[in-house]
Amino acid sequence: MGEGTAGRHLHLTIGEAPTGYPHQRSVPRPQHQFHHEQQHCHQRLQQPGRALPPHLERHPTQEEFMDGRNARHQLPHPPRRKLHLPLPGEGPDRKLLLLSLHRNAPRRRRLRRPQSEQPPPHPRPLPRSRGRLHRSHRRLVQQGPQDPAAHLRHGSHPGASPNGVLINGESHRAGEADDGSRKPLFTMKPDKVYNYRICNVGLRNPLNFRIQDHPLKLVEMDGSHTVQNVYESLDIHVGQCFSVLVTANQPVKRYYMVASSRFTKYDLSAVALIAYEAAPAEAPSAELPPSPVGWAWSLNQFRSFRWNLTASAARPNPQGSYHYGGIEITRTIKIANTAGTVDGKLRYAVNGVSFVHPSDSTPLKLAEYYGVADKVFKYDVIGDEPPATDDRNNIKLDVVVINGTFRNFVEIVFENHEKGVQSWHVDGYSFFAVGMDVGKWSPKSRKNYNLLDAVSRHTIQVYPKSWSAILLTLDNAGMWNVRSNAWERHYLGQQFYISVVSPARSLRDEYSLPDISLRCGIIKDLPTPPPYTI
Known part of the structure; x- marks a missing residue:
């Protein structure tokens, strides 16, 4: 102007x-401090986009524990019980x-x-x-x-x-x-x-x-x-x-x-x-x-669409040594969505498995935090490759958690074998949307990636009979949800979690569990683990 x-x-x-x-989602009042009396089943707080200036960005774990979709951290609140949560000021976000x-x-x-x-x-x-x-x-x-x-x-x-x-x-x-x-x-x-x-x-x-x-x-x-x-x-x-x-x-x-x-x-x-x-x-x-x-x-x-490399943003220096286009990919995960039936009921699946929550209602993140994850779910029930054929009648129900390695540079390829357009969201991260094309993805598809100025974002579409590829660094410790943006699809199982654990148990990577967090399931009466240290 x-x-x-x-x-x-x-x-x-x-x-x-x-x-x-x-x-589709409940709306919290976006103030520094808000008072919420939960009368229904769940309270869900949405996280902001990750591409925020440093002075507007929350600590990753504070963000994680305040997002109800992330491993269902916000447990069902008893009726007539009041909950006070501090909300710092935020920039543009998904509210x-x-x-x-x-x-x-x-x-x-x-x-x-x-x-x-x-x-x-x-x-x-x-x-x-x-x-x-x-x-x-x-x-x-x-x-x-x-x-x-x-x-x-x-x-x-x-x-x-x-x-x-x-x-x-x-x-x-x-x-x-x-x-x-x-x-x-x-x-x-x-x-x-x-x-x-x-x-x-x-x-x-x-x-x-x-x-x-x-x-x-x-x-x-x-x-x-x-x-x-x-x-x-x-x-x-x-x-x-x-x-x-x-x-x-x-x-x-x-x-x-x-x-x-x-x-x-x-x-x-x-x-x-x-x-x-x-x-x-x-x-x-x-x-x-x-x-x-x-x-x-x-x-x-x-x-x-191109990223503006001359604008201010919370991102790696495009002239530095940590540009996404020059990092070696350590893992490739291919995700294929399918629709089918289980016991005559409609379900949506990822790599042949439709997500369900644990039967005892133990939140996934808390099970991992308390060291009892093996009693609640198994890691990597889906592989890094989808099944060779889409069998609509052979969909399985399970808790789907992919075990990610902290600070690995990962390539995720979303393949859409269906006739409708898909839209995916990744919690906890912004990723680089580097490629998109018709047909099936192969390693040769990388030659058409945008490795210079792909936009850093948190949603990606996948066109019919096509694929979309994203690159991201798993540098945000936590349990993060990857889901379809279509309401009925993620409700009926088209979602999964990526577990990213920092071996250092350091406050630089992740906060300890907030004192106000509710406990339920098998961890309800367990002693609280030692807090993270610097």
């Missing part, structure tokens, strides 16, 4: 309207990636972020003002199961597909009755630049985002600054967040921003109204920018 240019940071969440599904945000937006408060005395260089001029948006919600629900989780546990198919798209909790169609009195979602001043952060918090489908007559300059994804390429539209997969700069340099009137489903047999879309200041109260043109066709276009767009 030039001299005198003002702007605002504006958050935008898009996702499908569920047909009877529950909240925005919550479907529940659509329903709880009016109560949401902005995070208070600590500021360094001398902030590091920024890759783009900062707006002079910040916008804080409170979102309303209009829920679209058709006939559906009253308890979808029980519906899935009984072996039934997830049922009807999502029946609409929501933009910040609202769903409108272009051309519907509008006399110009509808209030715009955002208002822009002419010749100013605005930073929109778009998050796909849907249950299942990728969405394409675009704005009438306004190009999108991509500047950030999943917490990493990107090379500032300009796009007419962006495919945003489930669980992903993009930041774009939009310049208000078009005629002063009203425009539509559009979100539409991708790679589906049915077409779902929604529009939201944006307006220039002092624009006439007239409905925008009903002629919307077209959505791209096919997933080859989306694959090529992924290949255009």
Whole structure:
């Protein structure tokens, strides 16, 4: 932005309207200190993305124990029992990636972020003002199961597909009755630049985002600054967040921003109204920018994403000796997702095994921390290679924990043998999304990896009959969840854990178990292990 240019940071969440599904995740109140009285079964706290500046980043284990998905650290809370947890200020995080945000937006408060005395260089001029948006919600629900989780546990198919798209909790169609009195979602001043952060918090489908007559300059994804390429539209997969700069340099009137489903047999879309200041109260043109066709276009767009190596970020020095492109790979893990049945019930599997929690409810991390992991689960029940054939009728149920070696440099290849697009999330790490292509992966595929400026991120999509490859260093000790971002898939077993143990038992690598942690299962009455030392 030039001299005198003002702007605002504006958050935008898009996702499908569920047909009877529950909240995808619960939303904690993002404050320094919050008081939570648990009335239901579980409390789950989401971790932030790992690509944060050092002064905004929590210690790995503090982050791990506060994330309910990580080995179910947050045990079931007894009714009417109060729990106090400190939450430090955080930067951009995955709390925005919550479907529940659509329903709880009016109560949401902005995070208070600590500021360094001398902030590091920024890759783009900062707006002079910040916008804080409170979102309303209009829920679209058709006939559906009253308890979808029980519906899935009984072996039934997830049922009807999502029946609409929501933009910040609202769903409108272009051309519907509008006399110009509808209030715009955002208002822009002419010749100013605005930073929109778009998050796909849907249950299942990728969405394409675009704005009438306004190009999108991509500047950030999943917490990493990107090379500032300009796009007419962006495919945003489930669980992903993009930041774009939009310049208000078009005629002063009203425009539509559009979100539409991708790679589906049915077409779902929604529009939201944006307006220039002092624009006439007239409905925008009903002629919307077209959505791209096919997933080859989306694959090529992924290949255009590049990390901004000149921007400030918490990452290895690109000119130093520890650049990811020059590190020897010590282990390759291939992950293949399948869908099938077990005892006539629908299950989703990873390398032929569908994840289930231990029968005695002992959290995996606590079993390992107390030294009784062998009584709760076995390591490496899946191999580093998927089965030669996808046998839908031979899926096994088990606790899936991969034994990782601390500080090893690992290559994980996600293979998608199914017809739908997959989206994966890795807890506890940011990884380098280095490659993606059709067909099956082989060692020869590495010659097409981006080993210079792949974006550091925590979600990755896998197209039908294709593969995606990521590289990461297992330098964050803990028990970390790798899961499908599709709600029904990870609920029915498309997930696993990676155990990363620091042999030093040092506070430099991992905190000791917090005193407020609840104990259950076989470790409930065991003596607490000695704390970690420096």
